[in-house]
Amino acid sequence: MQSSECSFNTRFPNTLNAITEPEYSIQVGVQNFADCLKRANCTDPLDIPLLSLAMQGYNFGNGYIEWAIKNFGAYSQGNAKMFVDEQARVSMAGTVMEILSMFHML
Numbered sequence: 001m002q003s004s005e006c007s008f009n010t011r012f013p014n015t016l017n018a019i020t021e022p023e024y025s026i027q028v029g030v031q032n033f034a035d036c037l038k039r040a041n042c043t044d045p046l047d048i049p050l051l052s053l054a055m056q057g058y059n060f061g062n063g064y065i066e067w068a069i070k071n072f073g074a075y076s077q078g079n080a081k082m083f084v085d086e087q088a089r090v091s092m093a094g095t096v097m098e099i100l101s102m103f104h105m106l
Contacts, residue, residue, distance in 0.1 A: 003032040005061065033058050039065045049074055056080055062087060 003009060004018040008031040012018040019025040036057040037043075042050035053075035057065035064083050072079045 003029040006032040008032050008035070036065060040069075060084075060087075 003025070004012060004016060005014050006028065007014075008028045009019060011024060012020065019028065033054070036054040037051075040050050040054035040057060042054045045051065053065060053068060056068075056075050060080070060083065064080070067083055068075055068079055
């Protein structure tokens with residue numbers, strides 16, 4: 001779980017692949033994913049819809065969870081693609097989002 005860019009990383013630059021210590025990278029990634037689970041209101045490991053929302057939020061970052069809930073109430077492949085397209089239009093992060101979209105939930 002590489003999460004250099006997230007707010008839980010306080011020891012390395014908040015840029016892609018900046019964390020160089022594997023143990024710290026995992027620690028930050030776990031904290032980031034736990035936050036995604038909380039933001040998606042996922043409390044049951046068998047709640048696949050909310051778990052999917054949290055996982056996609058972890059992959060995308062940039063507010064996907066809140067955006068998906070506000071606009072669609074849940075995760076779907078279709079709205080994940082819409083989010084990627086929207087991000088691509090509004091910022092250079094779109095390039096990264098396009099790459100991440102290759103790893104979207106099936």
